[in-house]
Amino acid sequence: MLTLGLIGYGTVARGIVSAFPPDSIGWIALLRDGASPALPANVRAVTRLDMLIGARPKAVMEAAGQEAVASYVPAILEAGIPTVIASIGALCDPALADRIATIRRKGGARAVLPAGALGGLDYLRAIAALPDARVRYTSRKPPSAWQAELATLGLSAEHEELMLFEGTPDEATRAYPKNLNAAFAVALAAGVGKVTVRVIADPKATGNTHEIEAESAAGTASFRFTNAPAPDNPKTSALTALSLVAALGELLDVEGLR
Numbered sequence: 001m002l003t004l005g006l007i008g009y010g011t012v013a014r015g016i017v018s019a020f021p022p023d024s025i026g027w028i029a030l031l032r033d034g035a036s037p038a039l040p041a042n043v044r045a046v047t048r049l050d051m052l053i054g055a056r057p058k059a060v061m062e063a064a065g066q067e068a069v070a071s072y073v074p075a076i077l078e079a080g081i082p083t084v085i086a087s088i089g090a091l092c093d094p095a096l097a098d099r100i101a102t103i104r105r106k107g108g109a110r111a112v113l114p115a116g117a118l119g120g121l122d123y124l125r126a127i128a129a130l131p132d133a134r135v136r137y138t139s140r141k142p143p144s145a146w147q148a149e150l151a152t153l154g155l156s157a158e159h160e161e162l163m164l165f166e167g168t169p170d171e172a173t174r175a176y177p178k179n180l181n182a183a184f185a186v187a188l189a190a191g192v193g194k195v196t197v198r199v200i201a202d203p204k205a206t207g208n209t210h211e212i213e214a215e216s217a218a219g220t221a222s223f224r225f226t227n228a229p230a231p232d233n234p235k236t237s238a239l240t241a242l243s244l245v246a247a248l249g250e251l252l253d254v255e256g257l258r
């Protein structure tokens with residue numbers, strides 16, 4: 001049986017675990033002290049990083065949040081265990097991004113950045129070389145997905161769409177740490193300075209929509225992903241777990257994990 005690690009056991013982690021037959025993988029999940037989510041029989045909870053590393057999983061899937069990336073991922077990579085990172089926005093901290101790059105240069109394991117809730121990143125990586133390239137990323141979700149943010153701003157988007165945010169990928173990722181990882185994936189692919197980010201609450205949105213509009217000497221492109229929300233978390237696209245599973249299959253080059 002293959003042993004794999006998880007950081008966190010929420011919506012995305014549950015989606016990852018349920019993508020595999022229970023008898024094919026034994027999961028070790030690093031949880032916060034005191035956390036007690038319902039776990040299937042093939043998921044064992046640990047509350048200390050050394051216990052996760054000591055179990056020698058073949059790879060770890062981070063699906064907890066940006067703070068968890070900063071707290072745990074460098075040590076896991078230093079221990080030679082490759083890690084697929086969902087909370088890509090953590091890399092807007094240049095010190096953390098440098099630390100992870102240095103670990104890799106010194107022979108540590110690979111940090112894998114999946115496409116997550118969107119796609120088309122290969123196109124953005126290609127035009128990143130062009131100085132005139134400009135990319136606009138828009139996260140458009142129904143008001144129900146932005147309830148807390150609308151309440152904080154004292155606004156309602158019941159009838160008309162409402163722009164909640166417009167700014168740089170760094171500002172966006174800091175302002176929406178749990179929800180704009182996709183924006184930072186776009187920024188890492190195209191180049192942080194080439195990307196502007198918008199967040200829109202849209203009563204007409206039928207799913208979690210990610211729009212990418214790109215313009216450069218190579219031409220123009222527009223991508224639109226209308227994602228079904230995960231059943232138990234309207235802010236997270238169900239696609240995210242599928243993308244992490246695909247990245248894991250590629251990383252381990254294991255038949256049946258592709």
Ligand SMILES: NC(=O)C1=CN([C@@H]2O[C@H](COP(=O)(O)OP(=O)(O)OC[C@H]3O[C@@H](n4cnc5c(N)ncnc54)[C@H](OP(=O)(O)O)[C@@H]3O)[C@@H](O)[C@H]2O)C=CC1
Nearest residue numbers: 008010011012031032063064065068086087116117181236
């Ligand atoms: N790249 C992409 O496109 C996307 C990335 N994401 C990222 O994936 C993350 C997970 O998403 P989702 O599953 O929907 O979120 P959930 O809130 O459903 O689950 C996150 C889980 O991680 C746990 N957790 C948080 N911090 C820690 C920690 N330091 N140590 C251990 N466990 C921790 C939480 O526990 P507790 O409740 O105790 O805090 C919770 O159970 C998001 O925060 C986001 O960063 C999500 C969607 C798309």
Ligand SMILES: O=C([O-])CC(=O)C(=O)O
Nearest residue numbers: 117179180181182236237
């Ligand atoms: O799942 C989504 O639609 C996007 C998301 O939460 C993120 O980018 O963090």
